[in-house]
Amino acid sequence: MLIGAQTWEFKSKPVILGAATVVGPEEGQGPLSSDFDFVYDNLEIDEKTWEKAERKLLEHASSLALVHAGISKDQLQLFVGGDLMNQIISATFAARTIGAPYLGVFGACSTSMESLAVAAMVVDAGGAQYALAATASHNCTAEKQFRYPTEYGSQKPPTAQYTITGSGAAVVASSGSGPRITHATIGKIQDLGVKDPFNMGEAMAPAAADTLVAHFKDTGRTPEDYDLIVTGDLASVGHAIVSDLLKQDGVTMEKTAFSDCGLMIYDREKQPFVFAGGSGCGCSAVVTYGHILKRMKRGELNRVLIAATGALMSPLSYQQGESIPCIAHAVSIERGEN
Amino acid sequence: MLIGAQTWEFKSKPVILGAATVVGPEEGQGPLSSDFDFVYDNLEIDEKTWEKAERKLLEHASSLALVHAGISKDQLQLFVGGDLMNQIISATFAARTIGAPYLGVFGACSTSMESLAVAAMVVDAGGAQYALAATASHNCTAEKQFRYPTEYGSQKPPTAQYTITGSGAAVVASSGSGPRITHATIGKIQDLGVKDPFNMGEAMAPAAADTLVAHFKDTGRTPEDYDLIVTGDLASVGHAIVSDLLKQDGVTMEKTAFSDCGLMIYDREKQPFVFAGGSGCGCSAVVTYGHILKRMKRGELNRVLIAATGALMSPLSYQQGESIPCIAHAVSIERGEN
Numbered sequence: 001m002l003i004g005a006q007t008w009e010f011k012s013k014p015v016i017l018g019a020a021t022v023v024g025p026e027e028g029q030g031p032l033s034s035d036f037d038f039v040y041d042n043l044e045i046d047e048k049t050w051e052k053a054e055r056k057l058l059e060h061a062s063s064l065a066l067v068h069a070g071i072s073k074d075q076l077q078l079f080v081g082g083d084l085m086n087q088i089i090s091a092t093f094a095a096r097t098i099g100a101p102y103l104g105v106f107g108a109c110s111t112s113m114e115s116l117a118v119a120a121m122v123v124d125a126g127g128a129q130y131a132l133a134a135t136a137s138h139n140c141t142a143e144k145q146f147r148y149p150t151e152y153g154s155q156k157p158p159t160a161q162y163t164i165t166g167s168g169a170a171v172v173a174s175s176g177s178g179p180r181i182t183h184a185t186i187g188k189i190q191d192l193g194v195k196d197p198f199n200m201g202e203a204m205a206p207a208a209a210d211t212l213v214a215h216f217k218d219t220g221r222t223p224e225d226y227d228l229i230v231t232g233d234l235a236s237v238g239h240a241i242v243s244d245l246l247k248q249d250g251v252t253m254e255k256t257a258f259s260d261c262g263l264m265i266y267d268r269e270k271q272p273f274v275f276a277g278g279s280g281c282g283c284s285a286v287v288t289y290g291h292i293l294k295r296m297k298r299g300e301l302n303r304v305l306i307a308a309t310g311a312l313m314s315p316l317s318y319q320q321g322e323s324i325p326c327i328a329h330a331v332s333i334e335r336g337e338n
Numbered sequence: 339m340l341i342g343a344q345t346w347e348f349k350s351k352p353v354i355l356g357a358a359t360v361v362g363p364e365e366g367q368g369p370l371s372s373d374f375d376f377v378y379d380n381l382e383i384d385e386k387t388w389e390k391a392e393r394k395l396l397e398h399a400s401s402l403a404l405v406h407a408g409i410s411k412d413q414l415q416l417f418v419g420g421d422l423m424n425q426i427i428s429a430t431f432a433a434r435t436i437g438a439p440y441l442g443v444f445g446a447c448s449t450s451m452e453s454l455a456v457a458a459m460v461v462d463a464g465g466a467q468y469a470l471a472a473t474a475s476h477n478c479t480a481e482k483q484f485r486y487p488t489e490y491g492s493q494k495p496p497t498a499q500y501t502i503t504g505s506g507a508a509v510v511a512s513s514g515s516g517p518r519i520t521h522a523t524i525g526k527i528q529d530l531g532v533k534d535p536f537n538m539g540e541a542m543a544p545a546a547a548d549t550l551v552a553h554f555k556d557t558g559r560t561p562e563d564y565d566l567i568v569t570g571d572l573a574s575v576g577h578a579i580v581s582d583l584l585k586q587d588g589v590t591m592e593k594t595a596f597s598d599c600g601l602m603i604y605d606r607e608k609q610p611f612v613f614a615g616g617s618g619c620g621c622s623a624v625v626t627y628g629h630i631l632k633r634m635k636r637g638e639l640n641r642v643l644i645a646a647t648g649a650l651m652s653p654l655s656y657q658q659g660e661s662i663p664c665i666a667h668a669v670s671i672e673r674g675e676n
Contacts, residue, residue, distance in 0.1 A: 189437075
């Protein structure tokens with residue numbers, strides 16, 4: 001099962017039996033709009049607090065994923081979830097609604113692929129027939145917790161990113177039809193000393209490069225073995241850096257479509273308020289479970305690699321002068337029978 | 339591997355190859371003092387911030403666990419860790435030092451057994467030969483984040499618990515000598531509407547009862563199959579409630595030693611400042627990896643069940659009037675060759 005230093009190879013190739021994405025109004029105005037299952041027309045998500053809004057996104061995506069998988073809540077044997085909130089309250093309160101055995105995980109914005117990797121590991125090992133992996137983020141809960149309440153109107157530098165509002169959920173199953181999870185490369189912490197939370201792309205780029213290089217080394221694959229490779233939320237600054245870092249490591253992406261979920265989700269010209277691009281737990285989740293899986297279903301992509309990135313600082317660690325430890329987890333998905 | 343509804347049975351019975359515990363001065367004055375590997379004589383743990391102190395506990399216990407397991411840091415293929423801090427910074431910064439592939443988990447005080455269960459799952463599935471599970475808590479980081487800075491001198495009700503200062507770490511391996519992990523029962527969220535963070539024992543008791551009942555049902559075992567069953571940190575109030583709840587469910591603990599790590603770690607008569615007893619991520623970790631494993635090694639216990647409990651609220655969810663969702667994860671450990 002472990003191949004090389006840090007990659008799990010799933011012999012049974014667990015199936016993504018059903019997936020779902022719900023997003024807020026700004027993501028609904030972006031270029032991937034038609035790939036999302038539901039677009040809320042208000043940032044409040046019809047709730048009275050931002051926290052309840054984020055939780056509702058997660059519950060909504062999870063329940064839609066179960067519908068798409070054709071299973072009931074009672075058939076779920078595991079829910080692996082997490083989010084950016086202190087004590088991951090969005091996932092936990094959603095877990096109360098979902099009712100399945102629950103493992104809370106935290107990898108900041110890498111939580112999307114961390115939860116998918118753990119769910120796939122458990123299903124592959126026979127620990128569950130059906131496991132749900134889900135995460136969510138909301139622009140306003142993140143701004144309030146990590147930066148400043150939006151109402152303060154604080155200015156931001158162009159390297160800043162915009163936390164997406166949305167949730168992505170996937171039901172991983174031991175059998176059935178759908179895209180198949182073949183490998184997961186579990187990341188190591190990388191910290192090159194970046195301390196600026198308004199430049200997370202630069203902080204996270206080395207983690208993405210490290211995990212991608214490890215993935216190719218462990219599996220013996222090259223970028224050309226993939227039709228599409230995406231990083232999680234490096235956005236414009238970080239994506240340029242990771243391309244350079246990979247080149248230095250002898251990995252050239254020239255013959256492969258190589259992008260970043262944070263660059264794909266918004267139109268930065270028409271939506272300049274996103275600055276360098278999207279971020280947040282939901283970013284790689286909605287792009288993967290919405291856009292990428294739909295492209296696979298249409299036969300446009302056969303094999304993809306998603307390297308979700310996470311900046312694991314807290315407001316307190318930043319205030320105490322610490323640098324930002326970062327991580328990336330990569331999951332390889334192949335087209336299965338539709 | 340999955341037996342019943344929510345229990346993983348580990349066919350290979352992963353081994354706890356080495357474990358270690360380090361604690362603060364108050365735990366060092368408690369009845370289990372001689373079972374801990376290192377007792378700091380100052381609550382600052384020789385550091386300048388409480389957060390650095392907590393991280394140091396985790397790094398210290400982890401490095402001692404590697405020594406006890408007889409392996410080097412480079413041989414570790416996975417670190418599964420978490421803690422109570424926002425964005426689990428103690429585990430993440432420790433992961434930077436440890437250097438292994440890292441999965442961050444969050445289950446509040448149940449993180450001890452959540453991390454051990456996930457590590458055992460990965461090792462049993464062949465995803466790692468050596469995996470480290472570790473967690474830590476510090477009284478002052480928890481007081482500062484969840485309640486009030488200690489310096490405020492706020493009064494507390496007798497149902498309040500005292501977050502322990504300490505860390506426990508275990509190296510789980512696919513082969514070798516030591517206690518063996520046979521089962522893990524993954525908990526479901528239980529929330530009966532308790533909203534008082536100064537009465538976490540009452541909030542968490544239903545989760546402990548639910549997981550214990552599920553464990554016995556899934557495995558076909560009874561309490562008499564264990565020499566010792568402990569809950570994580572229900573302390574005096576919660577432990578009385580869980581005993582009642584189990585009786586209502588037809589589970590009688592009369593013939594089995596049944597205790598709670600939060601009751602075992604302090605002498606409440608000599609240490610009245612702990613009120614109802616101990617709590618925190620480190621509580622069940624240091625009692626299990628220190629006291630209980632040492633009793634197993636001495637041949638006093640052959641089979642134990644640890645049901646670590648977690649109260650998954652955040653200060654914000656409490657302020658917004660939400661009740662406290664709780665969970666318990668249970669891990670069954672058998673005496674192996676010494």
